[in-house]
Amino acid sequence: MKKLCLFLIAFIQMLHSQHVLAGENIMKNSSQINEPIASQLIDKLYEGNQKEVTGYRVNHAKGIVLTGLFTPSKQASSISTAPHFSQSVPVIVRLSNSTGIPNIEDHNPKASPRGIAIRFTLPNNQHTDIVGHSVEGFPADTPEEFLNFLSVANQAESDPDKFSNYINAHEASKHFFSLLGQTPKSFATTAFYPLHTFKFINQHKQVTLGRYQVQPILGIQYLSDKDASLKDKNFLQTDLVEELKKTAIQYHLVLQVSKPEDDVMRISQPWLGPHEIIDLGTITLNKVGDDQLKLNQDLAFDPTKLSTGIESVQDSMFAIRSPSYRLSTIRRSQELNLRHHK
Numbered sequence: 001m002k003k004l005c006l007f008l009i010a011f012i013q014m015l016h017s018q019h020v021l022a023g024e025n026i027m028k029n030s031s032q033i034n035e036p037i038a039s040q041l042i043d044k045l046y047e048g049n050q051k052e053v054t055g056y057r058v059n060h061a062k063g064i065v066l067t068g069l070f071t072p073s074k075q076a077s078s079i080s081t082a083p084h085f086s087q088s089v090p091v092i093v094r095l096s097n098s099t100g101i102p103n104i105e106d107h108n109p110k111a112s113p114r115g116i117a118i119r120f121t122l123p124n125n126q127h128t129d130i131v132g133h134s135v136e137g138f139p140a141d142t143p144e145e146f147l148n149f150l151s152v153a154n155q156a157e158s159d160p161d162k163f164s165n166y167i168n169a170h171e172a173s174k175h176f177f178s179l180l181g182q183t184p185k186s187f188a189t190t191a192f193y194p195l196h197t198f199k200f201i202n203q204h205k206q207v208t209l210g211r212y213q214v215q216p217i218l219g220i221q222y223l224s225d226k227d228a229s230l231k232d233k234n235f236l237q238t239d240l241v242e243e244l245k246k247t248a249i250q251y252h253l254v255l256q257v258s259k260p261e262d263d264v265m266r267i268s269q270p271w272l273g274p275h276e277i278i279d280l281g282t283i284t285l286n287k288v289g290d291d292q293l294k295l296n297q298d299l300a301f302d303p304t305k306l307s308t309g310i311e312s313v314q315d316s317m318f319a320i321r322s323p324s325y326r327l328s329t330i331r332r333s334q335e336l337n338l339r340h341h342k
Helices: 002-008 024-048 143-153 160-169 171-178 225-229 235-246 292-298 321-340
Strands: 063-072 089-096 115-122 126-133 197-201 207-216 249-257 277-288 310-312
Touching: 024 143, 024 321, 063 115, 063 235, 063 249, 063 292, 089 277, 126 207, 143 160, 160 171, 207 277, 235 249, 235 277
Parallel strands: none
Antiparallel strands: 063 089, 063 277, 089 115, 115 126, 197 207, 197 310, 207 249, 249 277
């Protein structure tokens, strides 16, 4: 039960990026303000994580890296001046399972939610990233609430009643747990939900508030528990490699536009009722990256580094990302250094 907390922490699954994009000063100030609680969050994460192998991500350790192209829709450039909304750009995409276990079986319920990290390679040696996971929810809306959750989750094995009572008493965690456990037929049939709301600013300074969604072209498809149990432990990765030999894998990147009644500062809940959906473009993946071990260890995704034309609404969970990435990067680097010197 202790490992339950691992797949709940998608916001620290990727390492801190070294590239500098618009919004750095804002995030630097947030980092300074939020570093004490970020440190506590990282401590709680490692406390609950009985890692079997050092040097891997503390969450979403098992993943596969693909490359391809993002082609913006005709409408995208009218929503934002972001450079990748007006021209096709290369992408690097990492698809992953939850937990810090690099060999977790793909059909293991704890491998849910699945993760996605997308890097858009921009002109002038810049990039911007999107990170999301496969359920539309999160177990907390604030760093303080998340810290409380992790504290209880780390006691789940010794005090399961306390953990269960906490889940049932808190709307965010109760909703989140209700979404977990399903095994996708393929990564190519999995939808992903970046949790935060952003401001998309066009050339006329008009602002559209919305959340990204990554929707598979093939539609969302899951396996039954029986069918999932018959699958190979690495089927999501091996099947994807075979699929790419026949055809490219594609996703729609869309924007769910907020309505006045939506709480854009909460990441734990989906927005209810029908919403306007704007097609921003198509992600086409056609190649498995070379040297998967090195890519999985070295790639560092960070969605707090935003391009021009896109700004955060500065919800508190987004603000905690940058210092959390930095601190988790330090720990992971220490693990790698120790392993290399053994």
